[in-house]
Amino acid sequence: MAQFLSTCFLLLISAQLVKSSGVFELKVHSFTTISSSVCKQSRDCQVFFRVCLNYTQDVISYRLACSNGTGLTGTLNTEQNSISTSAPITVPFNLKWLGTVAVIIEAWNAEPSNDHPTENLNNMIGHFATKINLTIGQKWSQDVHLGEQSELRFSYRVVCDKFYYGDDCSDFCRSRDDPFGHFTCNDTGSRICLPEWKGEYCAEPICLSGCSEEHGFCEAPGQCKCFTGWQGSRCDECVPYPGCLHGTCKLPWQCSCKKGWGGLLCNKESNV
Incomplete structure (x- = not known):
């Protein structure tokens, strides 16, 4: 939308x-x-x-x-x-x-x-x-x-x-604060984004500080929503394979067993 x-x-x-x-x-x-x-x-x-x-x-x-x-x-x-x-x-x-x-x-x-x-x-x-x-x-x-x-x-x-505005009166700028943009106009007709908004037309919200730009997004200022496979308040933690018990991940759906554990779900003790 x-x-x-x-x-x-x-x-x-x-x-x-x-x-x-x-x-x-x-x-x-x-x-x-x-x-x-x-x-x-x-x-x-x-x-x-x-x-x-x-x-x-x-x-x-x-x-x-x-x-x-x-x-x-x-x-x-x-x-x-x-x-x-x-x-x-x-x-x-x-x-x-x-x-x-x-x-x-x-x-x-x-x-x-x-x-x-x-x-x-x-x-x-x-x-x-x-x-x-x-x-x-x-x-x-x-x-x-x-x-x-x-x-x-x-x-x-x-x-x-x-x-x-402009040398030929062809630059249009009208202050607005709605779903189509959040900005004011200066004396030359340039858009000045309102706080917590960015982009050419100031329609992109600024996410929660620290929110991963690669794994997170926001639909309103201050949010941090995670893409599938990522979690955490800043979307910087991968989601391990479902059922992974004693394992970790660096990418989504991995289950890398901790020392002393083995098996697909890292649920079996290992002597290695």
């Missing part, structure tokens, strides 16, 4: 390791038009931002689909000719983070009467595209992009989701 559970656990871990999980975050600190207001003097102006990620080496264009994820803000009211976001725009990803990515940032007129404003390119009031090389981390990177009549100041970072 224990071997079956261990096999199931290894399959579960293997399934987790082929996945990756993280989020790209971008803050718009200011989007400013150089001439006129953001929405060309419209009193009912509402704006939203869209961020696209593409793992591509092609020329960056707003015509590219958001092949590796997209993030949207809600509608934002403009203040004179500048607008910013109070919370980061988030773009989740489930592929390994490759480091280099094309980032497309768009500002759109929300047009309350239109449920699909991005279908009309006339609603786009700002478009910025760049390629970045970004490693996983909590630190924000700053950037400024200038358009023909606009300026965008923003910061960005990429972080792993909870329970995911």
